[in-house]
Amino acid sequence: MFGMENQPQLNSAETQERARQLLALISSVIPPQEQRQGSQYETGNSSRPTGSQIAHSSVQYEMARSFPGLFRNGRKRPSTSVSSRFASLSNKKWKPFDLSIFLLSSNDELTPLPSDELAFMQAGLGKRTVSLDRDLTHVELSRLLQATYPKMVELQDRWLLYKAGGGNGRRKMSAIPLEAEGYTGAMLRKVSGGGKSTLYIVPLQDELDLSPLPANAPEFALMPKASCKHCFAEMPLQMLALHDCKCASHTSPDLEIISDDDDDDVQFPEVLQTPVPVQMTEEDHCPQQKGDVQCPICGISFPVLLIEEHASHCGQRTEDTTSPERELHPETDDISCEEDVIMWLKSKVDTSKTFELCVSRDNMFERGLKLWKRNKKATPINPLRIKFLGEAGIDTGALRKEFLTTMVSGIEQRLFEGVKSKMPKYSVNDFDEELFRIAGEIFATSIAQGGPAPRFLQRWCYNFLVSGKLSLDQVRDPSLSPLITTVAEASDMTDYIADIMDCGYTGKIDMEHKENILRAIGLHVMTKRMPMLQQLREGLDLYGFSQVMQAKTEECRSLFVAGDDESVDSYYITSHLAPVMSERGCNKHHKETQILEHFQDFLHELEVAEPDATSEDITTVPSVMQWITGQAHRHLLLSDRQNFKITVKFDHDCHKMPNHTICYPTVSACTDTITFPVAHMSDYESFKNVMTTAIKYGAGFDRA
Incomplete structure (x- = not known):
């Protein structure tokens, strides 16, 4: 200690200078790699890391083990900015995607039925699949669609893309709005969910022809083709599946080959020719079964199952034949009367699912309208099934008829005005709520599924539904307006x-x-009601009914226009009674006969009192019919009228309800059966009181 005090002390400048010299000497001797190692360890291979270095290494290891997404190999992963991420996505290569499209024939708000897709395909329309790129423009899309559907050239870009809503059956479609540059590939990919949804091409002002195209049409150029085994006609595979059902069942193994010399003597009613320009000539033919359907091109009759296939190739004949315009619905040619119209509508009911409604009897009409409009799981083209709230009844047809009877009657009172023949009320609110469209759907469903026909329209209303034009010869009808009668009888107009x-x-x-x-x-008066009638016609098109009305105007007229009184009368009920009587001559048989006479007198009394009836709760003959069977109208089909029976049973002892003072008749609308309690109907007055009470309060299925 004392010796050090005698040494000379270095100043700070000399100390710094010596330190620099020492560092320079070390740097010149130790390699760069060892210098980097020296930053972590002490000099020499035998040196160990310090405590701070060990702690830092363990911390890095624990962070990498706990957060592998943020730390890699003990080091934190470099962060990437949002802009760099989007830049990498934008530079990613876009893969083309496939999109399913469906070309419709006209401006329609609903998707076509699956059963109609084959008709669209045969006409060169229907479903196709196209491949689109992200940078596809509207002009390029239009060219691609025209190449896929040659008929789209006629549209001249007057079309829009639509997307269907959820559900099954015929779904409502909504237009896809265009961007500033129109439809693009990126937009369509987003709207279609990457090509998962089908988009519909809807013509705006044009209507494309649905007539079947020949097998060699350019629309079928890319489709795989095959030749029919029986008639050797080459056609696309989709058409061959339908053609085989017709050709195989009507082809005889003993085909007669006609030579070229006998071409002029061929009897076409005995053969079915299906010529195709390369593979088939007029020598090839298939025999034909008897039929009464006439080809609209050549005028020759063919079976119903073969007429479509024949007509699709008939236009390619090399013969000199005229080609008149084909009818829109050739299947309606067999309709010649009202009953044929009803049978045609019944055949259009789609039984793949049911249209179910659960309503209350207390407010059946108003609730029925709302529930009819809300139901999205099915459409009225399916069988209607009704369930009444709080009742155990199962609809086997009677509940449906009761519901349709109530709905048609309610529509007549709520949406129409007049005495006997009626016209739509001028109601903007009802028009805005689309109640007239719902009324049209209910009318078509009622006629097709066993309900009543709306036989209360004025003649000019029906003519407008058929043609879309007003009948000027009926503008002076006094029923249109009281002012017409007043002006017609006036001597002064002031x-x-x-x-x-x-x-x-x-x-x-x-x-x-x-x-x-x-x-x-x-x-x-008439022009004010035109929008209501147009909306009513939209509803009638549910089963394609409006098109049948146009083709068969007179055959359908009696289903709508008020004419002869077709309401149920006392004779219609009593003439169809089928009583289960006791043995003739016994006391029970005598009482049963009295009950039937009381029932007949009761119906006659109601029939006479009907013209003076002003109350809505009054009992009428049709209401008795509805109480027993579920319907208040005459059967529309003649076969149903002939098979209609009301089974009448008699309960003499009332064993089901012991210790009681009064008992009422019971009915089973499902089986058209009524049971009278004989012990409580000894005279006519007691019969009348018991019947009136039962009809008024016994419509439900809630009795014990």
């Missing part, structure tokens, strides 16, 4: 000038122009 001008008449108002005034009033 008091009616304001009313006449409110009808849109702007001409001279005097007696000399009375005819023009009456026409103006009638046209005013």
Whole structure:
């Protein structure tokens, strides 16, 4: 200690200078790699890491073990900015995607039925699959669609893409809005869910022809083809599946080959020719069974199952034949009466699922309208099934008829006005809620599924539903407006000038122009109701009914226009009674005969009192019919009328309800059966009181 005090002390400048010299000497001797190792360890191979270095290494190891996504090999992963991520995504290569598209024939709001897809395919429309890129433009998309569907050239870009909603059957479609540059590949990929959803091409102002194309049409150029084993006609495989069902069942093994020399003597009614320009000539033919359907091109009759296939190739004949315009619905040619119309509608019911409604008897009409509109799981083209709230009844047809009877009657009172023949009420609220469209659907469903027909329309209303035009020869009908009757009988027009001008008449108002005034009033009344009738026609198109009405106007008229009174009367009920009587001559048989006579007198009394009935709760003959069978109308089909029976049973002892003072008749609408309690109907007055109470309060299935 004392010796060090005698040594000379170095100043700070000299100390720093010596330190620099020492570092320079070490750097010149130790290699760079050993220098980096020296930053972690002490000099020399035998040196050990310090405590701080061990702690730092263990911390890095624990962080990498706990957070492998953030740390890799003891080091934190370099962070990437959001912009760099999007830049990498934008540079990613876009793979083309497949999109399913379906070309419709006209501007329709609903998707086509699966059963109609084959008809679209045969016409060069229907479903196709195209491959799209992300950078596809609207112009390129239009060219691609025109190449896929040659018929789209006629549209001249007057089309939009639609997307169908959820559910089954015919679904409602909504238009896909265009972007500023139109439809693009990126947009369609997003809208279709990457190609998972089918998009529909809807013509806006045009209507494409649905007539079947020949097998060599350019629309079928890419489709795989095969030749028929029986008639050797080459056609696409999709068409061959349908053609085989017709050709194989009508082809005889003993085919007669006609030589070229006998071409002029061929009897076409005995053979079915299906010529195709390369593989088939007029020598090839298939025999034909008897039929009464006429080909619209050559005029020759063929079986119903073969007419479509024949007509699709008939236009390719080398013969000189005229080609008149084909009818839109050749299957309606067999309709010749009202019963044929009903049978045609029944054949259009799709039984793949059911259209189910659960309603209350207390407010059946209003609730029925709302539930009918809300139901999205099925459509009214499916069989209707009704369930009444709080009742155990199972619909086997009677509940459906009861519901349809109530709905048609309610529509007549709520949406139409008039005495006997009626026209739609001018109600903007009902029109805005689409109640007239629902009414049309209920009318078509009722006729097709056993309900009543709406036989209460005025003649001009039916003519407008059929043709879309007003009948000017009926504008003076007094039922259109009380003002028509008043003006027609007036000797001076001065008091009616304001009313006449409110009808849109702007001409001279005097007696000399009375005819023009009456026409103006009638046209005013009818034109106000045109939107309601147009909406009603949309509903009637549910089963394609409106098209049948256009093709068979007179055959369908009696289903809508008010004519002869077709309501149920006392004779219609009593003539179809089938009583289960006791042995003739016994006391029970005598009482049963009295009950039947009381029932007949009861119906006659109701029939006489009906014209004076003003209350809605009054008992009528149709209401008795509805109480027993579920329907208040005559059967529309003649076969149903002939098979209709009301089974009448008699309960003499009332064993089911012991120790009681009163008992009421019971009915089973499912089996059209009524049971009378004989002990409580000894005279007519007691019969009348018991029957009236039972009809008024015994419509449900909730009795014990």
